[in-house]
Amino acid sequence: MDDAIIIGGSFAGLAAALQLGRARRKVTVLDTGRPRNRFAGHSHGLLGHDHKPPLDILAEARQQLARYPTIKLVNARAESVSGAIDDFCVVTDDNESLRARRLILSYGVVDQMPDVPGxxxxxxxxxxxxxxxxxxxxxxxxxxxxxxxxxxxxxxxxxxxxxxxxxxxxxxxxxxxxxxxxxxxxxxxxxxxxxxxxxxxxxxxxxxxxxxxxxxxxxxxxAHPRNKPSATLHESLGLATVDTPLGIVLKVDERRETSMPGIYAAGDLATPFLPSVTVASSQGAMAGIFAQQSMLA
The missing domain is CATH 3.50.50.60 (FAD/NAD(P)-binding domain)
Incomplete structure (x- = not known):
């Protein structure tokens, strides 16, 4: 059993994995490789990576995570989630069942583009x-x-x-x-x-x-088109949400924990306003740290 499964491996998810890996916690990151900012030529405002292509930053981050033996990066989609704190089960799109004590949801949102040519x-x-x-x-x-x-x-x-x-x-x-x-x-x-x-x-x-x-x-x-979560796992779990002018986000407390104990959320999925790689990375790190601290004996 993993200590944590992270669903979504963009900036928030990888930042959470880094903190858990450095604490020598066993973590699996599930990712489909479609970050929200993949359309942008450059990412700005991220200290140390200003004006770099976002996909290059993510590729470098994944290379850096390879030095941590307890982090496993998996190219897969989470199809379903069940269970409760200390015993969550995630089933992937290739029908693999994974278990973990904690979950971190960072699968982001998708923008709902208007039907306007161009x-x-x-x-x-x-x-x-x-x-x-x-x-x-x-x-x-x-x-x-x-x-x-x-x-x-x-x-x-x-x-x-x-x-x-x-x-x-x-x-x-x-x-x-x-x-x-x-x-x-x-x-x-x-x-x-x-x-x-x-x-x-x-x-x-x-x-x-x-x-x-x-x-x-x-x-x-x-422009600010409405957006929606890129998956529906939070709905099947019955997690509390917040309705914002631009779409639905998950409700979290000051420790990034959702309405269900043991499940944390970070990044655009749980950010009502100001989506950015800096904010997502910060929230991901917080989610990883608080998830790790919640497992202390």
């Missing part, structure tokens, strides 16, 4: 979600923001640290008059109409086509 093709390059991840490289340029709800108002305020040239695309949303007045006070134009296509012209450039009015070119387009 959106998927530009995701991670000309269309991005996070100014902390990509803002510095396009600071001072013309930014666009596709409005997704009341939370977009905070994005407008946040973006001012990077640029004073911002255009908001309402995209069919009814932006309240008081918010429109505030945007006008900040010299942020609002373009009404629905986005019908996003044309990309190399690098960080996008032309937003609308069902009414002129097409508008921006240097970078920010």
């Amino acid at each position: 959106f998927i093709e530009g995701w991670g390059t000309s269309i991005v979600p996070c100014p902390y991840c990509d803002g510095f490289e396009v600071a001072g340029q013309h930014w666009g923001l596709i409005w997704s709800g009341p939370q977009s108002h905070q994005s407008v305020r946040l973006f001012r640290d990077w640029t004073d040239r911002l255009t908001v695309f309402a995209n069919g949303h009814d932006i309240p008059p008081d918010i429109r007045a505030d945007l006008a006070r900040r010299n942020v134009p609002v373009v009404d109409g629905r986005v019908t296509e996003i044309a990309r012209h190399g690098g960080h450039a996008a032309i937003v086509n609308l069902d009414s009015g002129p097409h508008i070119a921006v240097d970078i387009l920010f």
